[in-house]
Amino acid sequence: MIFLSNGDGPAGYTAREAARTNYANINARAPRSAGSPATLGRRACTVPQRLVMAMDIRSHSRPREIQDFIDAARVLFAAETLSKEARTLAIQVFALLERPGAFRYETRERFPACDWLDQALEPHLSASDPFGQVARSIKALEPYIGWSRRMTVANASENFLEGHANGTICGPGGTEERSDLQLGFTIMKPDVRYPDHGHPPEEAYVLMTAGQFRKDRGPWLSPGIGCGIHNIPGAIHAVRSDDNPFLALWCLKV
Template sequence: MYQRHENLENFIRVARVLFQAPALPEGARQSAAKAFERLEHPSDNGARNSNRYPACDLLGTALAPLLDHPSSLGAAARAIGPLEPFIGWQRRTSGLNGSENYVEQHVNGMICGPGGMESRYDVQLGFALLAPFTRYPDHQHAPEEAYVLLSRGEFRQGDGDWFDPGVGGGLFNTPNMLHAMRSGAVPLFALWCLLV
């Protein structure tokens, strides 16, 4: 029987706190609450993605500013490092308005969800990692989605203005809402969870 590793249990516990921060929109907190309820039940089909990509090497740089923080954000940043060898990496290769070479300049890390460290289909918990000055393509998906930022970075929903939720802030994408993100001078690191 599958047993969740304590490092993953620890990460899920600290991530759950981040997704309930008052700085998040209420919709994000509510959606994440349901996602983390599902994560109370460990489940893994063993279908982990084993590829690595160039942007994976940015993980340490992206999290370094938070590693010494005595906050939940710091705890989350510290909890990700031990998971690194088991993360299921994937890249988006389609969509409009991505910056030049964005495929090489970004990666998505699946922790819980299809192809992830805990591969499953009822929920997704992972993160986006963008190199500096990278714009991720416009995209949309049926599952609603909550984000929490562990770095600076800008987001856009529909044809609205770009905005930076700030470190520890977040946003909520309703089902099929078109959205995009872009980094400035530092790598963008954003945790996401989707209610599938």
């Protein structure tokens, strides 16, 4: 089954505020050493010392743009607006990412839905929080992202094939090639329905835009930006966009 986060928390406590709070709390607990970087890329937010050290250690083996994406995505997947199951899976995925994979800095084939990426990212680009860092990292990596499309169209909208693209940052065919996990995102243009589908790996999502999900061919639900879903292995699920482009991050342990 799919778990859809209900956004539990104090009244008016948004997912973006939860991510900022989580980011600040981690940073406040982390000790700092003299001369350590205090920012993540071009961001105004501080980064936890343990992540700074990880970036320093891997500075010669993992490109900064990929590490920036990983560090910001890690915070979003740790937000309390996600279910415990989603956060637990994310911990396992990001632990695997402590070991870099191989890098493929080469121009990739783009699909028509990629033209909607800028519009989906634009609301976050100037934000000094993890949403903003994810958006800027995707922009920096866009020419090298490993793009793919699902070719099965049963139960999908007629515009599905041309209206969606999956961008793998880390994983098989990704900018960072590896076989133990998948970390990336899905972009869809407005009014696209992704087909009902399932797969063996467990997965978690975080929404960067509005969008709808459903489980077991049930009713459509709207978790909200910064919230997410958790899919157990084999769960049948689907997503769809409204009259705006859809963008959601996902992580899977293969």
